[in-house]
Amino acid sequence: MSTIPSELETSPPIAEGDTPLLPLLLVDDDAPFRQRLTVLLQRRGFAVTAAGSLAEARVEAARLKPSHAVVDMRLDDGNGLTLVTELRAVNPDMRIVVLTGYGNLATAVAAVKAGAVDYLAKPADPEDIVRALNADEGERPEAPPEPMSADRVRWEHIQRVYELCDRNVSETARRLKMHRRTLQRILAKRSPR
Numbered sequence: 001m002s003t004i005p006s007e008l009e010t011s012p013p014i015a016e017g018d019t020p021l022l023p024l025l026l027v028d029d030d031a032p033f034r035q036r037l038t039v040l041l042q043r044r045g046f047a048v049t050a051a052g053s054l055a056e057a058r059v060e061a062a063r064l065k066p067s068h069a070v071v072d073m074r075l076d077d078g079n080g081l082t083l084v085t086e087l088r089a090v091n092p093d094m095r096i097v098v099l100t101g102y103g104n105l106a107t108a109v110a111a112v113k114a115g116a117v118d119y120l121a122k123p124a125d126p127e128d129i130v131r132a133l134n135a136d137e138g139e140r141p142e143a144p145p146e147p148m149s150a151d152r153v154r155w156e157h158i159q160r161v162y163e164l165c166d167r168n169v170s171e172t173a174r175r176l177k178m179h180r181r182t183l184q185r186i187l188a189k190r191s192p193r
Helices: 031-043 052-063 078-089 105-115 126-136 150-164 169-176 179-187
Strands: 022-029 044-049 066-071 095-100 118-121
Touching: 022 031, 022 052, 022 078, 031 044, 031 126, 052 078, 066 078, 066 126, 078 095, 078 105, 078 118, 095 126, 105 118, 118 126, 150 169, 150 179, 169 179
Parallel strands: 022 044, 022 066, 066 095, 095 118
Antiparallel strands: none
16 A cells, blocks of 8 residues: 655645646546645646546546646556657647656666656655656656655555455465465564554
């Protein structure tokens, strides 16, 4: 399960008169994650339109013509990379960030070639997403000042697979190629920092 740090949920929103809100299309089939990220991005100055599928995203993109997008790589009805190419056709200057829970170098390269400005592994810190969206043209966003520890990344991955397996310990252990008791001990502990 993807998580967003609770301290970011309490940050103050940008006042209406400060800056114009930038139209952003958020596409992710994980409803709780999409909902939390929508709120956080709205607080960072984006007018967020959320979609849970490729079909819904296509309709919203044609209607909205956003300047920014955050797209999940794997969606229930297709691949987010297809959408990246389509969004570029709608607005060639669109700033697109691709998120994925299944990161690897080949898909990162494919995402950037399709037109994404950055490729972030879930659970992505909202500040990293905002930095990538706001980076100047041709500029790579800075590395995060305090990236997640390797233990935290591992724990998040295990939690995500556990949720995808409908919280079935045996199935999760089988997919992770891990002993069931080892998995139970990990799940019983608090998340590492």
